[in-house]
Amino acid sequence: MQKLTNMEAQRVINCLEDAMERMNILSYLPESHSQSRLLPALEEAGAQQAYEALRTAWQLEEGYRTLVLRPRGMGNVSKAKQSASESAKKDLVAQLHQVVRNTCRQLKKNPIAMSALLSAAEDRSDDVLGFIEYFRDLTMVVHRKLSTTVEEESQSKTRMHELSERERSAEDERTALEQTLQVQRSERETELSGLDRQITKLRSELHDITQSNQMEMDSIRSQMKERMEEAETGHVGSNKKLQDKSDSLAQELSTESEKHREHEASLRKKKEKR
DSSP, rough: OOOOHHHHHHHHHHHHHHHHHHHHTTTTTTSSTTSSSSHHHHHHHHHHHHHHHHHHHHHHHHHHHHHHHGGGOOOOOOOHHHHHHHHHHHHHHHHHHHHHHHHHHHHOOOHHHHHHHHOOOOOOOOHHHHHHHHHHHHHHHHHHHHHSSSHHHHHHHHHHHHHHHHHHHHHHHHHHHHHHHHHHHHHHHHHHHHHHHHHHHHHHHHHHHHHHHHHHHHHHHHHHHHHHHHHHHHHHHHHHHHHHHHHHHHHHHHHHHHHHHHHHHHHHHHHOOO
16 A cells, blocks of 8 residues: 655545544534524624524525435335436535535634534534544544554554564463463362362261260260169178178177076086085
8 A cells, every 4th residue: 555645644634633623513513403592692692604504504404304205205206306306415415515514614713603502502412422532533543544654654563563472472371371270270179179078088987986985985884883883782781791690690699698607607506505
């Protein structure tokens, strides 16, 4: 593609900036003409040329709208009439373009007219604001493109290529790191799963051991209690037997002692008789 000269590039940029300014002015014009306060405001401000230009533009716009809507209610129309209608549309469009450019010129060169336009303007729609913003971005891109020399453009392409390569390399590295991280995460999850199973098993074994120890302790306590009760019962029985035997022996001793005293007394009496 052939590179534009500096003068040609500046001319293109000036055209875009002028179009941008005209679109910004036109965005403040109301969509509904019948209820607009703009024409009376221009007339009161003394901006007669802007008033006449805008009034003519709106009249042509109404005529074009009427011409466009007319064929819908007329049924079948001959080719000659259709051709004449299309020719009239083209003429109206050409007149509209000229009148709209004149309206923008009159508003732009007259600060009073612009002040009246801004005072009477309503809120602009999001579609209009979005279109203006996109056109502004396009103007900046074209301006940057046309104001760049061949050497700068070559350097820019080289930088873009380097940045693209860096981005691709970084993306590959990121992908590799993600894969490594995924593998490590999978290994860690496997390890954690094994540890979790081991902990669960150890907890189960500990629970079984605790239960077994508790049962053994309960059994030992029960056996100790039974043995202590048996020992206590046996001790009481032995003491009773010993006490009974002691009482019996004491009784026998008392009886024998009495017998011995009686025998001794008898022997003493016999001895005295001799």
